[in-house]
Amino acid sequence: MKEISPLFFAYIRIMKNILNERVFASFAIGICVILSAYVFMKGYGNRNGKENVIHVTGMGSRNFDSDLIVWRGSFSKTSIDLAAASAALESDRNTIKNYLTGKGIQENEIVFSAMEINKNYDDVRNSDGDIVGSVLTGYSLSQMVAIESSEVSKVEQISREVTELIASGVEFYSESPEFYYTKLAELKIEMVSEATADARLRAEKIAQSSGGDLGNLQSAEMGIFQIVGQNSDEDYSWGGAFNTSSRRKTASITMQLNFQID
Numbered sequence: 001m002k003e004i005s006p007l008f009f010a011y012i013r014i015m016k017n018i019l020n021e022r023v024f025a026s027f028a029i030g031i032c033v034i035l036s037a038y039v040f041m042k043g044y045g046n047r048n049g050k051e052n053v054i055h056v057t058g059m060g061s062r063n064f065d066s067d068l069i070v071w072r073g074s075f076s077k078t079s080i081d082l083a084a085a086s087a088a089l090e091s092d093r094n095t096i097k098n099y100l101t102g103k104g105i106q107e108n109e110i111v112f113s114a115m116e117i118n119k120n121y122d123d124v125r126n127s128d129g130d131i132v133g134s135v136l137t138g139y140s141l142s143q144m145v146a147i148e149s150s151e152v153s154k155v156e157q158i159s160r161e162v163t164e165l166i167a168s169g170v171e172f173y174s175e176s177p178e179f180y181y182t183k184l185a186e187l188k189i190e191m192v193s194e195a196t197a198d199a200r201l202r203a204e205k206i207a208q209s210s211g212g213d214l215g216n217l218q219s220a221e222m223g224i225f226q227i228v229g230q231n232s233d234e235d236y237s238w239g240g241a242f243n244t245s246s247r248r249k250t251a252s253i254t255m256q257l258n259f260q261i262d
Contacts, residue, residue, distance in 0.1 A: 052261045053218055054206055058199025060191035061252040063230055066179035069152045069247075071159050073174045076142035078120070089115065089141045092170045096145060099165055103158050105147060113144035152179070152247065178244040187251060188225060195255035196220070203259045215260030223254030 075092050079085035093112060100110055118141075121134040149155045156177055165172045181187070200214075207214040228234040229246030243249055 052212075054203055054214075054259050054261050056199045056203045056206065056257050056259070057223070058195040058197070058202060058255050058257065059252060060194030060196075060198065060255070061250060062187060062191055062194075063248065063250050064181060064187065066152055066181050066247050066249065068148070068150055068180040068182050069155045069177050070146065070148050070180065071155050071175070071177040072144060072146045073162065073172055074142055074144050075170055075172045076140060077171070078138055078140045080138040082117070082139045082141075085139045085141045086115070089143060092172075093143060093145075095168055095170055096165060096172065099168070100147065100158070103161075104151075104154055105149065105158070109147050109149045111146045111148070113146070116142045118142075156247065176245060179247045179249070180244065181249070184251075188253065191251060191253045192222060192255060195223075195253055196257065199255050199257040200259075203257065207259075207261055210261070212261040215262040218258040218260055220258075221256045223256060225251070225253045227251045 073096075075089070075096065077085045077088040077092065079088065097107075097110060097112075101107060117139060120137045120140055122137050123131045124133040124135055126132045147155055159174055159177050162172060162174045204214050224236075224238065224240045226236050226241045227243050227249050228236065228241050229243050230248040230250045232243075232246065234241065234243060
């Protein structure tokens with residue numbers, strides 16, 4: 001037998017390497033195809049999962065009466081003499097205080113603000129009608145009084161009868177009472193629970209009508225908290241209405257829930 005040439009063995013080694021590279025390339029391509037198919041199917045499954053989520057909104061509402069009233073008023077005096085104006089304002093302050101305590105208001109519920117002093121001037125004009133200066137004509141002194149009380153009915157009634165002070169010579173200007181509720185935090189928690197139950201009930205009805213079962217809660221978000229006058233046509237606000245002018249109010253809140261449908 002003739003001796004095999006070394007060139008033959010070199011040729012064999014080269015062909016073996018080429019075949020190995022081709023096998024590896026084919027193997028790698030196969031792996032890529034499998035991974036691509038897996039990613040596609042997972043994405044498709046997630047997409048279908050999103051389509052099986054139901055979005056519902058529930059509402060909770062309560063009617064309630066305010067348990068705190070805040071009522072403010074102001075009074076003033078004007079005089080050419082500052083001391084005289086101050087003495088007159090102090091006399092009015094005492095008259096107002098006696099009036100309110102006589103109506104059953106506790107002294108610690110009556111708060112007087114600091115006195116405000118304004119100087120009054122008249123323009124001085126020359127023969128051509130031009131303003132050339134000013135002259136002091138007197139002083140205007142004013143003061144605020146505020147009442148904060150849990151006796152809502154009593155203070156509300158006084159705010160309607162306060163014109164009686166005018167007959168006493170007091171220049172009193174009454175503002176409209178403001179009404180608040182001191183247990184608002186507790187009320188809000190109860191309404192959130194009510195709105196959540198309402199949303200879940202809606203979701204169950206929708207799931208039943210579609211032939212599915214209500215699954216796990218995916219997410220929950222609280223909506224805007226609103227307080228409006230009871231039985232009023234007051235508009236709701238995107239930022240949340242907060243009525244203080246009505247003694248009887250209606251509070252409402254929404255809850256947005258997302259459920260999985262099985």
